[in-house]
Amino acid sequence: MGMLGLPFLTRTxxxxxxxxxxxxxxxxxxLMMEDLVSMHMELRQFYGPEDSAFLQWMRWEGLEVxxxxxxxxxxxxxxxxxxxxxxxxxxVDVKDCMRKVQTLKYAEEACYNGTLVIKAFxxxxxxxxxxxxxxxxxxxxxxxxxxxxxxxxxxxxxxxGLQGNDLIIFSDFSTLDTTENMENDNTYCDPVTSxxxxxxxxxxxxxxxxxxxxxxxxxxxxxxxxxxxxxxxSVRAGGSVLVPIDRLGIVLCLLEQMxxxxxxxxxxxxxxxxxxxxxxxxxxxxxxxxxxxxxxxxKLFSGExxxxxxxxxxxxxxxxxxxxxxxxxxxxxxxxxxxxxxxWSLRLGPVVHLLRYxxxxxxxxxxxxxxxxxxxxxxxxxPMAMKVLQCSFLSGISLQKVQPLLKALQPKLLLFxxxxxxxxxxxxxxxxxHYSENETLCMPSSKESTEIDIATDLASQFHWKTLxxxxxxRLDGELFMDQGKHRLLSGFRQADSKQHRPLLHxxxxxLKRLLTELSKMGITGTLKKVMDSAESKNAAGIIDxxxxxxxxxxxxxxxxxxxxxxxxxxSHIFKAMDIVLDGI
Numbered sequence: 249m250g251m252l253g254l255p256f257l258t259r260t261x262x263x264x265x266x267x268x269x270x271x272x273x274x275x276x277x278x279l280m281m282e283d284l285v286s287m288h289m290e291l292r293q294f295y296g297p298e299d300s301a302f303l304q305w306m307r308w309e310g311l312e313v314x315x316x317x318x319x320x321x322x323x324x325x326x327x328x329x330x331x332x333x334x335x336x337x338x339x340v341d342v343k344d345c346m347r348k349v350q351t352l353k354y355a356e357e358a359c360y361n362g363t364l365v366i367k368a369f370x371x372x373x374x375x376x377x378x379x380x381x382x383x384x385x386x387x388x389x390x391x392x393x394x395x396x397x398x399x400x401x402x403x404x405x406x407x408x409g410l411q412g413n414d415l416i417i418f419s420d421f422s423t424l425d426t427t428e429n430m431e432n433d434n435t436y437c438d439p440v441t442s443x444x445x446x447x448x449x450x451x452x453x454x455x456x457x458x459x460x461x462x463x464x465x466x467x468x469x470x471x472x473x474x475x476x477x478x479x480x481x482s483v484r485a486g487g488s489v490l491v492p493i494d495r496l497g498i499v500l501c502l503l504e505q506m507x508x509x510x511x512x513x514x515x516x517x518x519x520x521x522x523x524x525x526x527x528x529x530x531x532x533x534x535x536x537x538x539x540x541x542x543x544x545x546x547k548l549f550s551g552e553x554x555x556x557x558x559x560x561x562x563x564x565x566x567x568x569x570x571x572x573x574x575x576x577x578x579x580x581x582x583x584x585x586x587x588x589x590x591x592w593s594l595r596l597g598p599v600v601h602l603l604r605y606x607x608x609x610x611x612x613x614x615x616x617x618x619x620x621x622x623x624x625x626x627x628x629x630x631p632m633a634m635k636v637l638q639c640s641f642l643s644g645i646s647l648q649k650v651q652p653l654l655k656a657l658q659p660k661l662l663l664f665x666x667x668x669x670x671x672x673x674x675x676x677x678x679x680x681x682h683y684s685e686n687e688t689l690c691m692p693s694s695k696e697s698t699e700i701d702i703a704t705d706l707a708s709q710f711h712w713k714t715l716x717x718x719x720x721x722r723l724d725g726e727l728f729m730d731q732g733k734h735r736l737l738s739g740f741r742q743a744d745s746k747q748h749r750p751l752l753h754x755x756x757x758x759l760k761r762l763l764t765e766l767s768k769m770g771i772t773g774t775l776k777k778v779m780d781s782a783e784s785k786n787a788a789g790i791i792d793x794x795x796x797x798x799x800x801x802x803x804x805x806x807x808x809x810x811x812x813x814x815x816x817x818x819s820h821i822f823k824a825m826d827i828v829l830d831g832i
Contacts, residue, residue, distance in 0.1 A: 251277030252284060255337035258345040268358055270368050271351040272376030272539040275532055276496060279525040281342045286524040287596040288336045317624050353538075354378065355409065362729040372396035372405035373643065374497045375539050379405075381413060383732050385698050387691075388413040390657070394420045394644035398462045399541050400469060401497040407459065407653060415691065416659040421667065422644025455656045459649055468642050472502055476509045478637055479613060483510075483517045483584040487611025487635075492599045493523065494592040494617050498641055500533060504556040506586060507565060518582050519566045522589040522598045526568050534558050572598035592617070594625045607634045617641060647671060661691065700727075700734040713830065757803060757828045759789055765824040771796070771817070793817075 251273065257263055269277070311319060322333070337345075352358055358366045363385070368378035373394050382389040390413040395405040410416070479489040493499055503519070510517050523529070533555055537548045544554045553559055560566040569577040572589070589598040606612040610633040616622055618640035626632055645653065650672055654662065659679075664672075666682040683689055703725065710721045725736045759775055766773055773793035793799035799812035799821065808825070812818050 252281060254349075255281065255341040255345040256334060258348050259337060259341045263348075266360060267349045268366055268368070268380075269349050269351055270376045270378050270539075271353060272536055273378070274346070274349055274351045274376075276376055276529070278342065278346050279529050279532070281337075281345075282339065283523055283525045283590060284596070285337065285339050285342060287591060291596055315627055317621075318627065354403070354406070357731075359731050363732060365732040367409070369406040369409035370403040370539075372399040372402055374495060375402045375533065375536070377402065379410060381410060383413075385729070385732060385734055386693065387415055389415045389417065390659070391417045392420060392645075394422045396464070396642055396644070397459050397649065398465045399497070400465050400501055401541060401544065403539060403541055404460070407656065408456070411657055413657070413659055415661045415663065416654070416657060417663045418650075418654075418665065420644045420650075421665060452656055455652050459652055459656070464642055464646065469501075469505075471639055471641065472498075472505050475502065475615060475637065475639055476506045479506060479586060479615070480509055480513065480515075482611060482613040482635065483515060483586065484513075485611040486584055487609055487613060488584045488606055489586040489613045489615065490599065490602055490606060491586070491588045491615045492592040492594065493588055493590045495641070496529070496533070498617075499588060500555050500557065503560075503566065503588065507556060507560050510586075511565070517584055517586060518580075519560075519586045520577070520588070521566060521568045522570075522572055522574075522577065522587060524570050526570070530555075530557055530561070530568065572601050594629075603629055603634075607632050609634055611635075613637060615639065663689070698734060700736055703735075703737045705738055706736060755830055756788070756805065757808065757825060759791065759803060762801070762824060762828050763791065765827050766791075766793070766821065769820050769824060771820060771824075773799075773801075793821075 251269065254267065254277075257265075258267075311322065314322070350358060352366075352368050354368055354370050356367065360366060365383040367381045367383075369381065371377045371379050371393060373396050377393075379393055379395060380391040382391070390410040392410065395407075396402075397405045397407070399405075482489050491499070491502065503521075507519060510519075521530070534553055534557075537545045537554055540554060547554055557566055561568060567577075567580060571577075587598075587602055589602065591597040591599060594600065594603060603614065606614075607629045608631075613635045614637070616625070616636060616638050618638045622636060622638055626636070662680045663683050664680055666684045669682055681689060681691075702723070706723065706725050712719045712721045723736060725738050727734065727736050729735070763773060763775060771793060772795040773791045776790045776792055788804050790803070791801040793801070793812075797812065797814040797817045799810070799814070799817055801821065802809040802811070810818055810821050810825075812821070
């Protein structure tokens with residue numbers, strides 16, 4: 249669902265960011281965007297000129313007659329948000345957006361600008377959905393969004409791939425929409441304590457086993473079975489069932505169970521899927537076993553289709569049509585029936601026409617996912633005699649599993665939503681930072697120093713100098729970033745027969761020794777103004793040079809200054825200083 253907003257960003261003039269998406273999510277997202285554009289074109293034909301970006305109903309005379317709830321959404325509480333609405337993107341915008349996307353497989357590395365290494369790991373929520381790790385030279389970050397540990401369709405939540413990161417950003421807000429009744433409001437997460445390796449391994453295995461219990465997925469299957477029973481009761485009473493397409497995985501599972509239930513009965517009820525991209529979308533879901541759960545993957549090896557809809561379409565128990573006004577659909581239409589079609593908002597697509605057609609039938613059934621305001625969504629269709637069934641499906645990490653998950657991952661620093669603070673209390677407050685919307689946070693540095701990989705040929709040339717508390721050496725190479733790491737390789741330089749002189753010197757020169765080295769070079773000078781310092785090993789003073797040219801060497805505790813108009817003489821003096829001083 250998040251991909252539906254991408255073209256709004258990519259179509260802006262100055263957009264230059266990099267977009268990473270999993271291969272499955274990219275293809276499914278593209279089809280959903282194309283379907284949305286197709287439905288929007290139909291809407292504009294009905295409610296506004298096709299060549300106009302501003303619809304008739306958005307004019308002031310149209311807004312005035314809207315119900316107060318809708319008017320508040322469109323205009324905002326202060327009636328100032330109408331200007332924030334933007335025209336929907338076009339098919340051209342969708343194609344341009346997909347050209348800017350870089351697709352990844354699960355656990356495949358992508359290197360951004362040589363600095364950051366990005367990986368996607370399955371989240372289990374839907375086909376292709378993922379959590380991200382971003383590894384850089386200073387910090388390793390894991391981003392956790394809505395996830396499901398054991399899925400009936402998508403690959404399970406790979407939380408073990410998120411271990412070993414310094415910082416975790418927890419961004420699963422699904423629990424805010426649930427009515428979960430916690431027996432203990434003060435849920436507490438035990439602090440991570442030190443233990444030996446065998447204990448850690450045992451605890452991790454124990455935690456992983458508790459997280460991967462399939463009780464939640466079984467509960468979801470029971471909900472789907474209940475929905476199918478309600479649908480069966482409606483068609484048996486002569487009514488039809490309307491299912492707006494929302495989450496693809498839920499729809500695929502619902503198709504399977506509903507088909508099995510109808511097949512086991514004596515009722516001959518057709519199932520219609522109406523969407524401009526339905527045929528392509530259903531075909532795609534049957535050729536991506538690597539993105540599905542283990543149970544689906546096993547079907548591939550046994551020669552079965554990954555999802556049952558492939559067989560049901562061949563047996564003509566499921567019928568797929570591109571539009572509600574399709575000639576083939578009108579020819580084969582039969583009631584009662586079960587229809588899957590977009591859009592879940594009840595404002596676009598075939599669902600609008602069918603809902604108007606059945607809204608006065610008390611035997612028909614509309615199935616909606618909880619979370620949306622059903623009363624607001626159904627306002628244009630009232631009075632409603634049609635039955636409405638709202639269902640909530642697993643959409644993220646349950647509250648009971650948040651603490652065990654964090655204990656298994658053991659981050660050094662955790663960013664946690666402020667909105668969830670009242671529902672979950674986590675120990676080790678010094679390692680937790682709570683964040684909220686539109687807030688900028690400064691993170692403490694996790695690494696005091698940066699590691700660097702040095703080429704073997706360079707490392708063999710080290711010449712160490714011993715200082716008071718450490719040893720140092722001079723490095724001469726090419727420094728660059730690669731795969732999130734600093735690397736130093738041999739630089740490409742022209743051959744030079746001259747011995748490399750030190751580039752960095754420290755300490756104060758011994759003035760008498762300096763005069764001796766200068767005299768060896770044929771430079772004559774006199775030592776003046778010698779100032780002994782009890783704290784300094786060497787004396788400070790001035791050396792006045794009169795041959796071969798005039799020069800002055802001013803030696804102080806804070807530094808040494810060479811003054812001369814002759815560049816050649818200055819070079820010789822510097823060479824003498826190079827001999828006297830320590831350097832690398």
